[in-house]
Amino acid sequence: MEVFWTRGYEATSLQHLVQKTGASRQSIYSDFGGKHELFLAVLDRYQDEVVSPAFSCVEQAEATLSEVEAYFHYQIERAESGGLPGPGCLIANTITEVAPHDVEIYQRVNAHNERLFLGFRKAFKNEIQTDNTRRHAAPNFDAIATMTVIFAQGLWSASRVIDDAAQLYLAVDHFLNMVKLELAR
Amino acid sequence: MEVFWTRGYEATSLQHLVQKTGASRQSIYSDFGGKHELFLAVLDRYQDEVVSPAFSCVEQAEATLSEVEAYFHYQIERAESGGLPGPGCLIANTITEVAPHDVEIYQRVNAHNERLFLGFRKAFKNEIQTDNTRRHAAPNFDAIATMTVIFAQGLWSASRVIDDAAQLYLAVDHFLNMVKLELAR
DNA sequence: AAGATAGCAGAATGAACGTTCTACTACAAG
DNA sequence: CTTGTAGTAGAACGTTCATTCTGCTATCTT
Numbered sequence: 001m002e003v004f005w006t007r008g009y010e011a012t013s014l015q016h017l018v019q020k021t022g023a024s025r026q027s028i029y030s031d032f033g034g035k036h037e038l039f040l041a042v043l044d045r046y047q048d049e050v051v052s053p054a055f056s057c058v059e060q061a062e063a064t065l066s067e068v069e070a071y072f073h074y075q076i077e078r079a080e081s082g083g084l085p086g087p088g089c090l091i092a093n094t095i096t097e098v099a100p101h102d103v104e105i106y107q108r109v110n111a112h113n114e115r116l117f118l119g120f121r122k123a124f125k126n127e128i129q130t131d132n133t134r135r136h137a138a139p140n141f142d143a144i145a146t147m148t149v150i151f152a153q154g155l156w157s158a159s160r161v162i163d164d165a166a167q168l169y170l171a172v173d174h175f176l177n178m179v180k181l182e183l184a185r
Numbered sequence: 186m187e188v189f190w191t192r193g194y195e196a197t198s199l200q201h202l203v204q205k206t207g208a209s210r211q212s213i214y215s216d217f218g219g220k221h222e223l224f225l226a227v228l229d230r231y232q233d234e235v236v237s238p239a240f241s242c243v244e245q246a247e248a249t250l251s252e253v254e255a256y257f258h259y260q261i262e263r264a265e266s267g268g269l270p271g272p273g274c275l276i277a278n279t280i281t282e283v284a285p286h287d288v289e290i291y292q293r294v295n296a297h298n299e300r301l302f303l304g305f306r307k308a309f310k311n312e313i314q315t316d317n318t319r320r321h322a323a324p325n326f327d328a329i330a331t332m333t334v335i336f337a338q339g340l341w342s343a344s345r346v347i348d349d350a351a352q353l354y355l356a357v358d359h360f361l362n363m364v365k366l367e368l369a370r
Numbered sequence: 371a372a373g374a375t376a377g378c379a380g381a382a383t384g385a386a387c388g389t390t391c392t393a394c395t396a397c398a399a400g
Numbered sequence: 401c402t403t404g405t406a407g408t409a410g411a412a413c414g415t416t417c418a419t420t421c422t423g424c425t426a427t428c429t430t
Contacts (some may be wrong), residue, residue, distance in 0.1 A: 009281055010195035023390085035388065093281045095342055097193055100272045110346055132429050146347075148355040151332075154339025157280055161295055162331075171331040178363040178386060181370075200417060209378050210419080220418065 001042045001049075005086025009039055009098050042107045046090045051112065054078075058119040065180055068120060068148070071146040071168050072155070072172045080165040092156040113149055121145035139183055151175055186227045186235075190271025193223055194283050228293045231275045236297065239263075243304040249312040250365055253305060253333070257273050257340070257357045265350040277341040298334055306330035326367055336360055 003012050003020045014035060018025055032038040047097045054074055057067045078084050087093075093113045099106045130137065155168065162168060188197050188205045199220060203210055217223040239259055242252045263269050272276075276297045284291045306326045313324065340353065347353060 002205075007286075008195070010193065013256050013386075015386085025410085026391090027407065032325075044239045044341055046296055059354055073426090087285045088281060092342060096273060096278045100345055101192075106346070111380070113343075113346055136264040141350055143355040143359040143362065146343075146352055147336075147360050150339040150343045150360075151336050152339065154337065155337040157277060157338040157342060158298075158331075158335045160280055161291070161298055163344065167327075167331055170325065170328040174325065174328040175335075178367050181366065182359075182363050185367075198416075200416085211421090214419070215377090242374065315394090 001045055001090070002085035003041060003129070004042050005046075005084075005090045005093070007110060008093060017086075020131055040104060040108070041103070041174065041180050043090070043094065047112065048109075050084075050090070051115070055116070055119060062126060063119075063123045065123060065183070068123050069117065069172075070174050070180075072152070072176065073169070075152075075155070076159070076168050089153075090174050091157040093151050095153070116149045116152060117145050120148045124179070124183060136185065144179060144182065148179065186230055186275070187270035189224060189227050190231075190269075190275045190278070192290070194276060205283045223290060225293070228275070228279065228290070232293075232297065235269075235275070236300070240304060242299070243308055248304075250308060250361065250368070253308050253364075254357075254361050257337070257361065258354070260337075260340070261344070261350055261353050262282060264344050274338075274341040274346050277338050280338070301334045301337060302330050305333045309364070309368060312365075321370065329364060329367065333364065349361065 003016050007016065012035075014025060014028070017023075017028060017035075017038070020030070023031075028038060034042055054071060056072075057063060058071050060067065079088075091109050094105060095109050099109050121144075124139070124141050124144055155172065159168060188201050188222065194203065197220075199210060202208075202213060202223070203222075206213070206250065208216075213223060217226055239256060240322070242248060242259075243256050246285070264273075276294050279290060280294050284294050306329075307328050309329055345352060
């Protein structure tokens with residue numbers, strides 16, 4: 001997972017994988033079947049070990065905007081502190097590198113995006129359910145959730161060229177504050 | 186440019202380039218020096234031929250939010266209509282694939298981001314200069330511009346997995362409307 | 371017409387790729 | 401002690417990679 005994460009799919013060779021894992025070539029082929037199948041397994045593991053811990057707070061039944069904010073802050077902190085093995089988000093990297101040419105991989109990153117979308121939307125719904133007095137119109141939760149997914153993906157991309165974490169924090173806080181105003185409008 | 190755009194840097198071979206350009210291998214090497222130098226030239230050309238036409242409206246001296254909106258809409262339309270040779274944005278793709286491991290390429294995509302940032306910030310400043318009556322506090326133009334750059338990058342990433350253009354339009358319009366409210370606050 | 375130059379197709383090259391095959395080692399069960 | 405099972409290292413294989421080299425064919429200059 002770490003090798004694919006740091007080098008990308010194409011630039012990762014079997015030699016790199018053997019070196020990093022300590023396993024033999026034969027073991028990799030007998031256990032997974034090949035580079036492509038191994039990468040699919042890696043994507044699944046990434047979901048379990050990286051996405052789930054980060055996103056669990058948003059996926060709580062009673063999550064609101066503050067959980068979304070915690071998610072974003074958690075991600076920036078991890079990226080900044082070097083707590084992540086690779087740069088950016090493996091899923092986001094995969095979306096641009098291999099997903100357009102590979103159906104199986106496309107389906108997995110699509111499921112990931114759907115997961116984020118549903119999590120965000122529920123949190124936004126919960127947010128305004130606490131005080132739904134004298135509202136003008138119901139917010140377009142789908143559009144706001146889509147917007148947030150897009151922003152989250154852009155954040156991963158941006159974190160690869162923007163070294164200044166403070167700048168990212170400012171942008172995220174500004175974005176979430178805008179969402180908050182939008183929900184309360 | 187088209188080949189790198191569609192296949193990415195690593196997955197593009199000299200054979201692909203020879204086939205698509207019609208030029209001989211020797212010509213490519215004598216004219217550019219190699220695959221890497223050719224890619225750098227491609228990034229420059231991308232700036233001139235793709236980014237500049239799309240971004241010129243935002244970079245006008247008197248550009249405001251409506252020009253930013255025109256930029257986003259222009260990009261979605263082009264992506265949707267198949268008017269673009271490749272998927273997503275070559276710069277955005279390059280950021281995730283090669284920029285973290287390559288200094289020269291990193292500098293070029295960084296310059297691109299800076300260009301977007303400055304364009305957006307100026308447009309936002311122009312926007313509120315038209316009616317700066319009874320404002321509470323000056324907006325944080327840097328944060329809003331950074332946020333918009335992040336969103337623009339996320340939009341390219343998302344457009345590779347979200348096929349529904351209407352969904353992208355909705356998200357963009359929502360985002361820009363939020364920015365508008367934020368600027369007028 | 372003669373010479374120079376440029377661009378072409380395609381072979382050659384050495385390295386690296388993913389994948390498979392071949393011993394060899396360690397260990398468990400009988 | 402034999403036998404079977406796993407796992408290892410590393411060679412081998414066929415392909416493809418980026419890069420270079422070799423002729424050949426135009427086109428242009430004088």
